[in-house]
Amino acid sequence: MSKKTYAIAIRDVLREEMRKDPDIFVMGEDIGVQGGIFGCTRDMLKEFGEKRIIQTPISENSFVGLGVGAASVGLRPVIELMYMDFIYLAMDQVLNQAAKMRYMFGGKVKVPLVVRGQQGIGRGNAGQHSQSVEALLMNIPGIKVVCPSTPADAAGLLRTAIRDDNPVVFIEHKALYSTKGEVPDDPEFAIPFGKANLVREGKDVTLLGNFLYHGKALEAADILEKEGISVEVMDPRTLVPLDIDSIVASVKKTGHLVTVHEAHRTMGWGTEVAAAVTEKAFGYLDAPPVRIGAKMCTLPFNLGLENAVVPQVEDIVAGVKQSLSL
Amino acid sequence: MAQKVIMPKQGLQMTEGTILEWLIKEGQEVKAGEPLFEMETDKLTITIDADVSGTLLKIIAGEGAVVPITETIAVVGTPGENISEFLTGESSCQTETKATEEANTEAVPKSVSAESTSAPIVRKEGERILISPRAKKLAEELGLDYSTIAGSGAEGMIIERDVVKAKDTAPKATPLAKKVAEIEGVDLKSVTGTGARGKIRRGDLEASQSKGAAFITSPAERKIVPMRGMRKVIAERMKQSQNENAQTSHTISVRMDEAKRVREALEKAVGFNDIVSFAVVRALTDFPAMNSQIVPEGIWEKEFVNLGIAVAVDDGLIVPVVKDADLMSLREFSAAAKELAGKARDGKLTSDEYSGGTFTVSNLGMFGLDSFVAIINPPEAGILAVGKIEDTPVAVNGAVEIHPVMKLTLSYDHRIVDGAPAAQFLAKIKEYLENPYKLL
Incomplete structure (x- = not known):
């Protein structure tokens, strides 16, 4: 085990995989000398050179498309988007091409593409640079959607993403890059997709959160424990595929479901989880599922206002109590 | 495995x-x-x-x-x-409950659990009981009647902890004792249990009654037909109808000379009941209030007619439904009704074929009844009871003539329809039957 930041955990897996497989290359904006604006490709230009660390102009639609093409002829591109918000520029390449090629070409083409980048709040980057894009991607079949919340999850899931023969959108969080955690040194350490992380066991309520809300869910659980409420905290880790079986098993035990995410509440992944749990465990529910998410408001530039839009720990505590009728 | x-x-x-x-x-x-x-x-x-x-x-x-x-x-x-x-049956049920109980006591802070009352409450007749699926499941597993449990959840919903609490105060009894108490109408709370941890056994029931009580000693001598399946549903629905509707009825006599003639002309391909039912379908399109249902928002006048036709079967009765009858011709209607009635007698109806009715016709003329009053099949607004066709002396222009006459009795829900429009509806059916060419 080594203690490292979320950003360095990502960089190290990129490096280790590129050393093993010459077909892997990285492409994106400012990833060369600068090493990416969050340092996820730091020092990699020196080691791998300009043929494998390719700097691009500001042209997301083009270089994501280039990645789709390269993947379909046998390379394993990892495309970095400086901000996940910019995936909107490349939506046709991601959702209309990458997501559908393997199916529409009768399985004759594989698309081992990773599109990775950061999203979310924390820097006051305003409405076009602070969004959560995962729910939009979840609605189109053919794309895997990965959301690591810790350095170890970032490392283990990125390795699985790079080795996957299908397109994966690997979403990082800008406010997590500097968080530190233990990461296994094993160069084969990988976390399979579709396996939720049982972060903390509990009996009274199942609380699901990811990214920043992995940590905030734990904070809420600490507060609630002092009041005698035992919270089971889970992190879905991958939204496509979603480990609904583990979530349902937990809700069957607790009878209560609360989901929390930074993404907007309307049609956020919590909505899908709540619906699926209601379908599969209706008879076990002791209260309607509670969904917590950002208000339907463009994320403000002002940091104080940004916090007013996204859920806070006290909102989670209140949501759990609402579910328990306390 | x-x-x-x-x-x-x-x-x-x-x-x-x-x-x-x-x-x-x-x-x-x-x-x-x-x-x-x-x-x-x-x-x-x-x-x-x-x-x-x-x-x-x-x-x-x-x-x-x-x-x-x-x-x-x-x-x-x-x-x-x-x-x-x-x-494991009962024993596993108890173990599970125990586990839940422990979980719950730990979960709920004392100050809060005090709000959940354990005293049984009485709800108003027909009052909707809000209960979470989990609490309902638990109550059913424990064999608890949750209608008397007070709810402590949102909007007074009964939630798991309320059921757990009620279980603790409910008398414990063996399944046999429970069954016997239910049949005999004995309140278990009045019985002292002598079994393990005060559990009530069958013997305790006898002991609790004044001596000479004849029950229990001879249940085997009585013929008890279990209230189950169709019997139970009929019982519940009829009682529900009587409780909820403001039901009253009108009767009218109809001369069936022309209907008879039409039937002859159609070479008896359609039955009298088909003609009567079809007249009802047409009259319902003229009087949509009779083809309606009370919903939370008000009275829903349905834009389609699904006519239920009561059919007697071995153990009770069933009402197959001719869907979208208002879109059919008399012959089509007759064919559809015939097929459904056959299926009903053979027990082959699918649930889709006996649900969704908007009005019902019940004919007991074949049993020789002149007329009778039927109970509305909820949530419909009315039901028409059809008696036999009998040659009857009728005064026509000062002379007595013999004509085939049939009596129709309409039961209707006075919450939805008043007496005058109900009478007009019945008169409309009469008009169709006395001028059946309008149905062709």
């Missing part, structure tokens, strides 16, 4: 089913897709096929047992397997 066979849910309103016959004996092999047992739901008798292949290791619910849906009724697996986990 051994798998349980559960009482399957066969319709939206099904809560329990009766095992009629096991088609595979214990110890015999069964293949997935092969018939496993026959069961009776509220309205149907169905053969259920096995979901999995294996040996039928154990039949838990024997023939005649009335079992709530999803409860385990048998176990299928490989001979020699340990199936004890499926057989």
Whole structure:
């Protein structure tokens, strides 16, 4: 085990995989000398050179498309988007091409593409640079959607993403890059997709959160424990595929479901989880599922206002109590 | 691995089913897709096929047992397997409850749990009971009547902790004692239990009654027909109708000379009942209020006519429904009604074919009745009771003539329809029947 930041955990897996497989290359904006604006490709230009660390102009639609093409002829591109918000520029390449090629070409083409980048709040980057894009991607079949919340999850899931023969959108969080955690040194350490992380066991309520809300869910659980409420905290880790079986098993035990995410509440992944749990465990529910998410408001530039839009720990505590009728 | 066979849910309103016959004996092999047992739901008798292949290791619910849906009724697996986990029945139920109880006491802060009252409450007749699915499931597992439990959840919903609390205060009794108490109408709270931890046993029931009480000693001597399946549903629905509707009725006499003539002209391809029913369909399109239902928002005047036609069957009655009857011709209607009636008598109706009615016609003329009053089939707004056609002396222009006459009695829900429009509706049916060419 080594203690490292979320950003360095990502960089190290990129490096280790590129050393093993010459077909892997990285492409994106400012990833060369600068090493990416969050340092996820730091020092990699020196080691791998300009043929494998390719700097691009500001042209997301083009270089994501280039990645789709390269993947379909046998390379394993990892495309970095400086901000996940910019995936909107490349939506046709991601959702209309990458997501559908393997199916529409009768399985004759594989698309081992990773599109990775950061999203979310924390820097006051305003409405076009602070969004959560995962729910939009979840609605189109053919794309895997990965959301690591810790350095170890970032490392283990990125390795699985790079080795996957299908397109994966690997979403990082800008406010997590500097968080530190233990990461296994094993160069084969990988976390399979579709396996939720049982972060903390509990009996009274199942609380699901990811990214920043992995940590905030734990904070809420600490507060609630002092009041005698035992919270089971889970992190879905991958939204496509979603480990609904583990979530349902937990809700069957607790009878209560609360989901929390930074993404907007309307049609956020919590909505899908709540619906699926209601379908599969209706008879076990002791209260309607509670969904917590950002208000339907463009994320403000002002940091104080940004916090007013996204859920806070006290909102989670209140949501759990609402579910328990306390 | 051994798998349980559960009482399957066969319709939206099904809560329990009766095992009629096991088609595979214990110890015999069964293949997935092969018939496993026959069961009776509220309205149907169905053969259920096995979901999995294996040996039928154990039949838990024997023939005649009335079992709530999803409860385990048998176990299928490989001979020699340990199936004890499926057989625990009452004891496992208690263990689970205990675990839940512990979880709950720890979960709920004392200050809060105090708000949840354990005293039984009385709800108003017909008051909707809000209960969470989890609490309902637990109450059913424990055999608790949740209608008297006070709810401490949002909007007074009964939640798990309320049921746990009620269980602690409910008298504990053996299943046999519970059953006997239910049949005899004995309040278990008045009985002192002598079993383990004060559990009430059957003997305690006898002891608790004044001497000379004749019950229990001779239940075997009485012929008790179980209230189950169709009988139970009819009982519940008729009582519900009487409780909820403001029901009253009108009767009218109809001369059937022309209807007879039309029937002859159609070479008896359509029956009298078809002609009467079809006249009702037409009249319903003229009087949409009679083709309506009370919903929370108000009165829903339905834009389609699904006519129910009551059919007597061996154990009761069933009402197959001719869907979209307003779009049919008389011949089409007659053919559809005939097919459904045949299916009803053979017990082959699917639930879709006996639900969704908007109005019902019930004909008991063949039993020689002049007229009778039928109970509205809820949530419909009315029902028409049809008597026999009889040659009757009628005064026509000062002279007595003999004509075939039939009496129609309309029961209607006065909440929806007033006396005058109900009378006009009935008169409209009469008009169609006395001028049946309008139906062609």
